[in-house]
Amino acid sequence: MALLFQPIQFGTLGLSNRIVIAPMCQYSANEQGKLSYWHEQQWANYALSGAGLCIIEATAVQAEGRISYADLGLWNDMQRAQMKALLAKVKSLSPMPFAIQLAHAGRKASTDKPWAGRGQLPPDHPQGWQTVSASDLPFNVTDHAPHALSRDEIQKIIQDFADSAKRAVDAGFDLIELHAAHGYLLHQFMSPLSNQRSDEYGGSLENRIRLTLEVFQAMKNAVPEDYPIGVRISATDWMEYTEAPSWDLDSAIGLSKALAQLGTAYIHVSSGGLDVAQKIQLQASYQVPFAEAIKQAVQVPVIAVGLITEAMQAEGILQYGMADAIGLARAIQYDPRWPWHAAAELGENLKISPQYLRCQPHAQRSQFTAF
Numbered sequence: 001m002a003l004l005f006q007p008i009q010f011g012t013l014g015l016s017n018r019i020v021i022a023p024m025c026q027y028s029a030n031e032q033g034k035l036s037y038w039h040e041q042q043w044a045n046y047a048l049s050g051a052g053l054c055i056i057e058a059t060a061v062q063a064e065g066r067i068s069y070a071d072l073g074l075w076n077d078m079q080r081a082q083m084k085a086l087l088a089k090v091k092s093l094s095p096m097p098f099a100i101q102l103a104h105a106g107r108k109a110s111t112d113k114p115w116a117g118r119g120q121l122p123p124d125h126p127q128g129w130q131t132v133s134a135s136d137l138p139f140n141v142t143d144h145a146p147h148a149l150s151r152d153e154i155q156k157i158i159q160d161f162a163d164s165a166k167r168a169v170d171a172g173f174d175l176i177e178l179h180a181a182h183g184y185l186l187h188q189f190m191s192p193l194s195n196q197r198s199d200e201y202g203g204s205l206e207n208r209i210r211l212t213l214e215v216f217q218a219m220k221n222a223v224p225e226d227y228p229i230g231v232r233i234s235a236t237d238w239m240e241y242t243e244a245p246s247w248d249l250d251s252a253i254g255l256s257k258a259l260a261q262l263g264t265a266y267i268h269v270s271s272g273g274l275d276v277a278q279k280i281q282l283q284a285s286y287q288v289p290f291a292e293a294i295k296q297a298v299q300v301p302v303i304a305v306g307l308i309t310e311a312m313q314a315e316g317i318l319q320y321g322m323a324d325a326i327g328l329a330r331a332i333q334y335d336p337r338w339p340w341h342a343a344a345e346l347g348e349n350l351k352i353s354p355q356y357l358r359c360q361p362h363a364q365r366s367q368f369t370a371f
Contacts, residue, residue, distance in 0.1 A: 003318035004311070005348040008052070008325055010301060011228030011265035013097060013175050015052035015325075016351070018318065019339050022268070022305050022327035023101040023177065023232075025057045025067060027113045033060060033073025035082050040089070043098070047090040049332065050339035050350050052325075054096060055177050058103035058184075061164040062157065065104035065185065068111045068118075069127040074102065075160060080167040087172040094353060094371055097174035101232065102164050102219075104157060106185030107133035107146035107194070108273075120144065133188045134195040134202065140276055154201065154211065157185070161215045162222035169223050175265065176223070178216055180255075181234040182273030186212045190255065191237055191247035191274050209255050216262055228265035230303075235271045235290035238278040247274060249290060253297045266301040268327060269294055285313065292322040303327045311342035343367055 005017045028038040046054040060066040060073045073079055087098060110121050110128045120143045121128030132153070133146035149157070161178075168176050180186035188194040189211045195202050201210055212231075219229055233255060239246040256267045269291040272278050280286070287306030295302040304323030308314050314326040332338045343350035344360075344367060354370035 002315050002346040002348045004315045004326065004346065005343060005350065008301060010053070010175060010230060011263075012226045013053075013228045013265070015097065016095075017050075017052040017339070018325040019051040019053075019314075019342070020268075020303055020325050020327045021046055021049065021051045021054040021332055022303075022329040023055045023057045023179070024329050024333055025071065027068055027070040027115075029070050029072045033063065033066060033071060033075070033079055035072065035079075035086055039072075040086060043086060043090045044093060045336050046098075047093040047096055048353055048356075049096075049336050050343070050352055051096060051328070051332070053099060053175070055099040055101050055175075058101050058105075058179050059164075061102055061104055061160040064129055064132065065106070065109060065157075065160075067105045067109055067184075068113055069121075070113055074100070074164045074167050074171075077167065080171050083173075084171040091172070098172075099175035099177055099230075100168050100171075100173045101177040101179050102161060102168065103179035104161075104185040105131075106188045107131045107137070107139050107143070108183055110144075133185065134197055137194055137196065139183065148197075151199070158211075158215050158218045162218040165219040165222045165229070169227060175228045175230065176219065177268065178212075178219065178229060178231045180212045181232045181268075181270045183234070183275070184273070186215065187234055187247070187274055190251070192245040193237060193239065193247070193275055205251055205254055209251075209258060212255065213258055213262065216259060216264070220263065229263075230266040230268060231259050231264050232268035232270060234273055235269050235287070235294065237274045238272050238280045239275055241279060242277075249293055252290070253294055256294045256298050260298040260300045264300055266303055266325070267294055267298060268303040268305065269323075270305055283307065284309070285317065288317055288322050295321070295323060301325060305329065311345045314342065315346060340368070 131146040237246040291304035301324040305327035
């Protein structure tokens, strides 16, 4: 029996299978972080995919925390009401749970859309703003330097994460993922390459992970007891070839252990994004060894991601105990029915919308049943 189609628990949330739609920024929000029609069709597509869980794109807890001016936000009640209405629609299509990834881009904010160049827009640009970070070190040497956050400003960000978490629960999301990866604000505090602070948020590993742990705890305190919150992390900066200290796998294991003690529902293991000089060794399953190492160190579920594109590849990762669930991003963006095809290949049953039962090849009909 294929593990990929076995149920799994993320805290109190049960999933029907271990296929997770990982967050993918769509850069398609209307003004001030509002949903557009693009999100309506995209979320509906996710709902009909057959995956066990969908985590929607990085959603900013502050206007200044958006990667671009076209990113979603959840920093006010208008955005919450809009998401609540759309969630009600898509949940009428299937029982698949939906999660939201809450984020702050830090110094990697105020950019253009990727297909428009993605360069940073300076504060004096009509669609740009002043970025913030742990220290006043820019991501690119050509970027406008970020403002180094004060202690009071850090506390405001912590509170904004907590407030957005409340809104996410009210909107009807089944789970929240905290974004602490890919060189965004929380990762900027964790890596010594971007954090040169001398206060309690800089220096030692304990100090550099402090903000992530405080944000996580504040979110836990803001939502109902036992409501599941998971965390996405970068396992390495991919800068081990340099003499300068960087965020590495040992650091990520230390963070994961601390998050497990605080009650994270899972650890979602990615990598990179902190430094433009990173040297990533791209190949199939290239991030899976990081997930495996973290899985061996913690007693919470671990999601693996990173150029996982084939059903047998995903199943092998689970069978060899390298991870507990599989995160798909570009693969499922390209093929929104990836779980259907994987179930057919692995000979597993999958529940789908009854309207689609007649579209399967005859030999596969016994493997698909209606919700």
